Amino acid sequence: MLSRPVFDYNSLNETGNPSRTQPIKTSGLNLILISMTILAIETSCDETAAAVYGETGLLSNVILSQAIHNQFGGVVPELASREHVRSILPIIRGALSDAETSLDQLDGVAVTQGPGLIGSLLVGINTAKGLCYALRIPLVAVNHIEGHIFSINLSREVNPPFIALVISGGHTLLVLVNRFANYQILGRTHDDAAGEAFDKVAKMLELGYPGGPVIDKLAREGNEKFIAFPRALMKSREFDFSFSGLKTAVLYYLKRNTEQHRNRHVADIVASFQAALVDVLVEKTVLAAKNHRINQVVIAGGVARNNYLRQRLSQRAETENLRVFIPEPVFCTDNAAMIAWVGFQKLKQGILSELNIAPVSGMNLATL
DSSP, rough: BBOOEEEEEEEEESSSSSOOOOOOOOGGGGGBBBBBEEEEEEEEEEEEHHHHHHEEEEEEEEEOOOGGGGGGGGOOHHHHHHHHHHHHHHHHHHHHHHOOOOOGSEEEEEEESSSSSHHHHHHHHHHHHHHHHHHTTEEEEEEEHHHHHHHGGTOOOOSSEEEEEEEEOOOOOOEEETTTEEEEOOOOOOOOOOOOHHHHHHTTOOSSSHHHHHHHHHGSSSSSSSSOOOTTTTOSOOOOOOHHHHHHHHHHHHSSSHHHHHHHHHHHHHHHHHHHHHHHHHHHHHHHHHHHTEEEEEESSSGGGOOOHHHHHHHHHHHHTTTEEEEEEEEEEEOOOHHHHHHHHHHHTTBBTTTTTTOOOOOTTTTO
């Protein structure tokens, strides 16, 4: 049982923001015992998601992926925003229904503040603000990357310190997680994210969108040594990444060869591309763990679903005496469950947000 700050939403300051009392003391008879339940909203890109999390764990997790972008080979920000507007309320209702929870049973609302697409983030944030104001409950802003880092805790408990490799369509970074809310970014991509490289190569080969799952499946039929694509920065002792050169190398290879050759060897091409990209991810992650004397590694984000990456990293970890943890596939891609988990921890600790928060497209881990 936990205590939480008490809000007085009937008393607003001049800016229209709620004033609140200090957190209730958690000693002696001043402790107020309650069972907390939190609603979480995630709209950072092209998934509209809501989840409910309580003392017993995850109660519901509803995700709607926007299929409208498939025809364009990538996410169109304006369309994403409009789809969020259409879907957000039904998704929230679905999450509450699945959790058998009513609005008046909520003790707070967590929402992704960034990073992400400004228009998409705005839909989720404004919805969360409205709910918090109407229900007189706290708002908790969550960093999307922080959600990915701790998504593993939806499957099993992994306590810091650990190295987190966050890899998705918009992010590729290595993070030293010392403890909750204490992070050190060790490296990040100089250009394309890993997932973005998958999508762009798939588009070159007209394989469809999103490219990651298609390439993952097709590459199993190919020869990963067919083409020696570059592995940028792999020999560097730093932890940064670069995938634009790899993407360009694939483009030039396709231009040098006939369409007939491409069609005959498409599985070999994507297998060789995937191997080059995964080699770098694995090498950098292992290097970071060894240099910081950390024996736990968490892989998170949409690209963490890649079977070849999981296999290669598990094999390397065994030889290096590392423990690798990867969330269940449903918690790798964007979801509100991971936002709910982080939001729940923040609510317990009294780390709350005002109603004047704004979306931050380039938010880093130090922002919150």
